Amino acid sequence: MKIKKMLVVLSALTLLTSSLAACGSNNAKESQPTSSSTSTSTSTPAKEEKPSGPPVTLTVEIFDRGIQGQPDMNNNTWTRYINDNFGKQNNAIVKFVPVPRSQEVDKLNVLMAAGEAPDISFTYDVNTVHRYAKMNGIMQLDDLLAEHGKDLKNFLGEKVLSYGKYNGKQMAIPAKRTSLAWNGMFIRKDWLDKLGLPLPTTRDELYNTLVAFRDKNPGGVDGVIPWGLATTGMNYNTGNLPESFWEEQPEKEFVAAESWGWQKPGNKEALKFLNKLYNEKLISPDFALDKTAQQVDADVTNGKVGFFSANWDYPLRQKISEPLKANVPEANYVPIDTFTNYEGKYKKIAYNENGINVIIPKSSKNAELAIKYLDWMSSPEVLYFLQYGEEGVNHNVVNGIPQVINQTGDNMQTSYMNLDYTLVVNGVSLGDPVKNIKALAASAPGLEEVAEQSYKINTTDTYTLYYFDTPNESKIKFGKTLEDMNKQMTDKLISCKPSEFDNLYDKMVTEFMAAGGKAVMDENVKIYEAMQANK
Template sequence: MKFKKMLTLLPVSTLLISALAGCGSDTKTESKSTAAPTSAPTAAAKPSGPPVTLTVEIFDRGIQGQPDLNNNTWTRYINDNFGKANNAIVKFVPVPRSQEIDKLNVLMAAGEAPDISFTYDGPTVSKYAKSNGIADVSDLLAKSGKELTNYLGKTVLSYGLYNGKQMAIPAKRTSLANIGMFIRKDWLDKLGMPVPTNKDELYNTLIAFRDKNPGGVNGVVPWGLASTGMNYNLGNISESFWGKQTDEEFHTTPNWLKPGNKDALKYLNKLYNEKLISPDFALDKTAKQADADVTNGKVGFFGANWDYPLRQNISEPLKANVPTASYVPIDVFKNYEGKFKKNAYNENGVNIIIPKSSKNAELAVKYLNWMSDVKNLFFLQYGQEGVNHKMVNGIPQVIAQTGDNLQTSYLNLDYTLVVNGAELGDQQKNIKALAASAPGLEAVAEQSYKINTTDTYTAFFYDTPNESSIKFGKTLGDMGKLMTDKLINCKSAEFDALYDKLVAEYMAAGGQAVMDENIKIYRAMQAYKK
């Protein structure tokens, strides 16, 4: 079975897997090892001599007040419990989140990629698997990764197979909700308006936000947005405009050619030209302006990750600036079937790879194996009880932190590579744990998760790599982001001609080749099933 590679079916605006923000507070405590390491060698087999340095990639998210990414509560726990037992020093190699693919490509080309590298981009992994740039870890998993194999399971691991070889180790994804859309309930209450339930009601609400400015702010923003790919997105608006398609068309056709996609962008262009969308969103390449507008109480409605307004880096400053402000999740974009069709994540998360240049492949697998132990994983996600979390009704609730205890990604995603999302061994507990990460907003979090895991579809996985996607994928992804921004903020009279021009350029730049190959692979898969 060859490596399964994702065909992105997200709306044209959601081309980013959102960066998850960490927590904040003012407790600075060095961690204590509370979990006994389970993968320590026996005394007879314990390594000797100078310690080996195991390099591990980590995203540098640029979080305000973040600790030293190589010297904090979590790295000390890792080195105290895994490092010492294996005569190793785990060293983290920061890579800017916004440049992760470009930086990984540079490191790989120079033979300097960390022993444990990772990416969310399937085509990038396929490219390195094809070029023999990454290690086959099949035998290493059998020898040193039994707990890891049991934890991930056959289905998750199958997403990392290439020609029957385990070329990547996918993380397990426990939170399947992806996008979400949110509106200021306090503004609606002030205007005496109900929560919108469809596109027309939303449009009328945005008009009211613009004209009546219920927050009394300077520079009201009815719909908050940032440059495509930077945290803020357009939710499932594209899907609501898409017309009827066969399964083959839905899975193989780029969003730009889907029936109704042009109308979706034209609708957004109309809103922009009516001053209902952030005026300079296309220039907001970091989402800092959008975040500032939200936390300063200027934004009435926006789309982002399903839990974005619940994160403490958003909810806490908003509460401080506007104590009465409250966002609630909504579902307004209904398609021709009467469903609120939206994308959800598959059960696999980030792709972990070991470069062929690594001299520490077995140690890398041992590290991931150690991490998959429930005790170690729990500490890395939640820390020490009474310091980093408290237990409420059997569910750990993170205590906001700063300094060494600060988690720069949700539940230390960047340090817990084997899992994306809370892991308490039970999905209902996992959802409760997700909600508990938003103190005081637990009910809103559970409502958002429920909404955004209803009427969902997942991206189709091909059992054969699309060579054209490997070749043109990044170029097309970058083009798609720029196209979306240009089409939303162009003059209305220019929209139709610009859409047709940009889509023609996209297809000529590799879009047609990718689609043709998708169709070929898809049909071969269907024939095989028969």
């Protein structure tokens, strides 16, 4: 039996999960509030009496992405809008609690252990949610949603909400992910043109291209880097190169091994190929030390990197596109597909329909207010303002598509489409898939065609992670340890001496399986078989 493709039905993406807004009509402008003081909650009856007494402080987690010049996370255009339009209506003050993006799980664990986690906390890691649910550390939300989250439930829908259930109970509120592309691969077209080379469409063609970049240095730079890479877990990853080596597998075996891939046939050959590239000086020499991707960001924007894989929209983002244009005006990154598998397809992963997982800790005394906040946020008017702001100030509307005006200071969006302030949606939500994609592309002025092309490429030949309807207890128990081991293994295997590779690979995989990897796989099989039997 061939691997069952969990193909994604494309709606629109995370450009930029990177990429995101909301709409209740086909005209984006009609959904826009006229000012930050005119929006009201769609889920609070007009005649409902406002709470009285001292205001309640609702604490909400927010990612601190460490962006230079970012505004005060509790006093900017977006937080004032939230407090003016939700806080005042509910006699509340919404206070944001910054958590470093690169340490989100570790920091959340510390806050939860101390009983100090924000009323509204979140994580992308579903295993963390399952672990807290098992520990009875987070609130069960079914009754709260039924009473105070009707608009929220309608916005998300049953399919998205199902990803937040644990043993049949609603323990998390997943965001609706409308942007489904994940990784992308990009190459310097201007370098190819200088060398008279075509866009590489196979692994061998890419290898030959990387060698040409190394030997001929078409950019004339000091320290040319054919393939820009950072340490495992960051942007600048290995893309879908591993998938191109994976061999045919029955679905049960494929999904059993999908968490980390070490037991997939062909995975060893994939890492050996990357090891070959590293030892031939075709990959960033110090990638394993680049734990924040700041070094490879600098290498890309200084014109040193010929090829890289990252989020599908990464080179279109302001932090990359603007300094690159200033430093190397002729630089031209274009999206490519180059790693074909045994079927001749460019197999690559895409996102499921769910995004970040919102949880309410048991320590919270404001669970009802927290659900009301998310319910208020799910209205098209509110989402539109939080993602686009005021027309003429924060965005312009061109051909019916809102386009964000990139700004500094109070108006700066520290995440694409204010993702960190719009916890109910991951992706543009303008009510029309075609508009969604065009809105994503519009966030990269002058690069709209490149953005649309990248989105199309990276939503073709896709599969998604298999959705297990029952938590994997072994993964809850061993997941953090195994994830840390996975990162270390990948980095060491890519950078070790070729003569050491085979023995090191076998040794590390044996240790990985003994540390919980086998237990996770065995339990995946049990859950999968039970799901198939219940169909």
